Amino acid sequence: MKKKYSIYSLVKNSLSDNQNWKKMWRNPEPRKFYDVIIVGGGGHGLGTAYYLAKEHGLKNIAVIEKGWLGGGNTGRNTTIIRSNYLWDESAHLYEHSLKLWENLSSELNYNIMFSQRGVLNLAHNEHDVKEIRRRVSANKLNGIDSEWVDPHQIKKLVPIMNTENCRYPVLGASYQPRAGVARHDAVAWGYAMRADELGVDIIQNCEVKKIRTAKGKVQGVETSKGFIRSNRVGVVASGHTSVLAATAGIKLPLQSKALQALVSEPIKPVINTVVMSNAVHAYVSQSDKGELVIGAGTDGYNSYTQRGGYNIIEDTIRAIVELYPIFGKMKMLRQWGGIVDITPDASPILSKCEVEGLYFNCGWGTGGFKATPGSANVFAHTIAKNKAHKINAPFSVDRFVSGRLVDEHGAAAVAH
Amino acid sequence: MFTIRCPYCGERDQSEFSNGGEAHVARPKDPEQISDREWSEYVFIRANPKGIYYERWVHTHGCKKWFNAVRNTSTDEILKVYKMGEAPPPLKEFKNTIKTPSGEPDVGSGNFSVKKP
Numbered sequence: 001m002k003k004k005y006s007i008y009s010l011v012k013n014s015l016s017d018n019q020n021w022k023k024m025w026r027n028p029e030p031r032k033f034y035d036v037i038i039v040g041g042g043g044h045g046l047g048t049a050y051y052l053a054k055e056h057g058l059k060n061i062a063v064i065e066k067g068w069l070g071g072g073n074t075g076r077n078t079t080i081i082r083s084n085y086l087w088d089e090s091a092h093l094y095e096h097s098l099k100l101w102e103n104l105s106s107e108l109n110y111n112i113m114f115s116q117r118g119v120l121n122l123a124h125n126e127h128d129v130k131e132i133r134r135r136v137s138a139n140k141l142n143g144i145d146s147e148w149v150d151p152h153q154i155k156k157l158v159p160i161m162n163t164e165n166c167r168y169p170v171l172g173a174s175y176q177p178r179a180g181v182a183r184h185d186a187v188a189w190g191y192a193m194r195a196d197e198l199g200v201d202i203i204q205n206c207e208v209k210k211i212r213t214a215k216g217k218v219q220g221v222e223t224s225k226g227f228i229r230s231n232r233v234g235v236v237a238s239g240h241t242s243v244l245a246a247t248a249g250i251k252l253p254l255q256s257k258a259l260q261a262l263v264s265e266p267i268k269p270v271i272n273t274v275v276m277s278n279a280v281h282a283y284v285s286q287s288d289k290g291e292l293v294i295g296a297g298t299d300g301y302n303s304y305t306q307r308g309g310y311n312i313i314e315d316t317i318r319a320i321v322e323l324y325p326i327f328g329k330m331k332m333l334r335q336w337g338g339i340v341d342i343t344p345d346a347s348p349i350l351s352k353c354e355v356e357g358l359y360f361n362c363g364w365g366t367g368g369f370k371a372t373p374g375s376a377n378v379f380a381h382t383i384a385k386n387k388a389h390k391i392n393a394p395f396s397v398d399r400f401v402s403g404r405l406v407d408e409h410g411a412a413a414v415a416h
Numbered sequence: 417m418f419t420i421r422c423p424y425c426g427e428r429d430q431s432e433f434s435n436g437g438e439a440h441v442a443r444p445k446d447p448e449q450i451s452d453r454e455w456s457e458y459v460f461i462r463a464n465p466k467g468i469y470y471e472r473w474v475h476t477h478g479c480k481k482w483f484n485a486v487r488n489t490s491t492d493e494i495l496k497v498y499k500m501g502e503a504p505p506p507l508k509e510f511k512n513t514i515k516t517p518s519g520e521p522d523v524g525s526g527n528f529s530v531k532k533p
Binding site for chain 2: 240242243246251252253254255256300301302303304305307308309310311341344400401402
């Protein structure tokens with residue numbers, strides 16, 4: 001039965017003390033065979049299952065998650081959504097995603113709290129200014145709303161920012177008004193609920209141990225709940241993708257590192273846009289609860305510990321306090337680390353591979369959340385048609401052989 | 417966050433060091449003869465195991481010397497440190513008995529998926 005959320009359902013359920021809300025998704029036992037198995041129940045994986053069912057008419061789909069839905073990087077990121085990437089390939093992918101974000105709450109009939117509050121990417125030196133102006137122009141050519149703003153305009157947008165009396169003064173910024181933030185858990189829940197309604201089996205607490213292949217074709221996955229057969233397996237496992245790929249004998253150009261974020265105690269609204277700075281590596285936004293959401297950088301070494309180094313947070317906080325002296329005495333409530341998979345060119349891999357029926361959606365590195373709907377949408381197309389969508393064709397794993405990289409390392413407006 | 421025992425300076429905080437990625441990656445002897453795919457593997461593909469990992473470190477804010485280490489990437493425990501030019505310790509020297517800190521089950525997590533050095 002389709003679950004509808006409305007004012008009416010809120011009132012009705014509040015009268016019964018909110019005890020009668022229906023379960024948002026089933027909790028089925030795995031079947032013996034699925035047409036498609038998606039490994040990884042984060043936003044990208046659940047979204048892929050949703051679009052496979054909705055746009056490609058596939059009915060027999062499973063999403064297999066080793067923990068709980070959205071318990072990995074989907075629930076660990078700083079929820080920033082933007083599409084102001086330099087290269088055409090990236091711009092098309094992230095803009096496709098942003099367009100889907102704009103309609104996602106109504107498509108899922110589930111409030112993902114998408115708030116288009118704008119993103120500023122700060123320039124702190126002459127080189128930044130040149131690079132950012134170049135990126136703004138490239139964005140405009142791709143039809144993306146992006147503009148150059150001077151320190152005076154920045155001050156108007158973010159009055160609390162210290163643009164002058166700091167070691168690296170703010171010389172300007174790029175501004176994308178359509179960018180913003182969304183509630184990350186809700187994205188996973190919304191996709192899960194609607195995918196479940198379309199018949200997708202969401203299997204939690206079930207770890208995929210091995211991808212079984214024979215004669216260059218995928219046979220299925222061995223899980224902690226036994227072997228599940230399938231001819232098509234999509235791996236959307238973020239930091240653990242290379243571990244899974246290795247079980248099928250595939251080497252991917254990925255390195256897994258811990259990326260940290262932290263939130264402060266809640267305060268009254270003080271910053272109503274997202275501000276990112278690549279040069280001093282600090283980005284901040286304020287959640288609806290009033291917490292400052294702060295993103296730090298990755299550790300400089302491979303790790304699967306989901307912790308991250310203290311010195312990395314210290315660097316970020318130092319920059320935050322310099323840029324916003326008003327935050328100097330705030331306390332941080334929580335800190336966490338997620339394991340991100342970084343490719344040599346800092347662009348994702350959305351691709352088939354040499355094993356028939358095995359697909360990878362990985363390499364999102366430090367910035368995958370913003371791409372959730374777009375990535376899921378084109379990845380579903382890739383799995384359903386066994387052929388890349390024109391948007392994700394440049395993100396094939398073969399680009400590392402051909403040399404046609406989509407180098408967003410310096411261009412993505414954030415350090416990796 | 418951990419400490420590293422530099423073979424020249426002793427135990428120091430990890431933040432004094434920089435990581436140099438996978439150790440013992442040999443440059444192909446005859447680059448002109450190998451295929452694009454083999455060259456791509458040499459340039460772009462590095463081991464990324466959850467478990468025992470052979471890697472390089474440099475003591476950036478210290479003696480500035482390079483050395484190798486064996487680390488368990490699921491716990492960040494450094495199991496062995498050895499100098500450049502020394503032979504890598506065999507994989508079987510290390511027992512992979514440590515559970516991951518996040519409490520994940522150790523089954524199937526791809527430990528020991530590193531290729532034999």
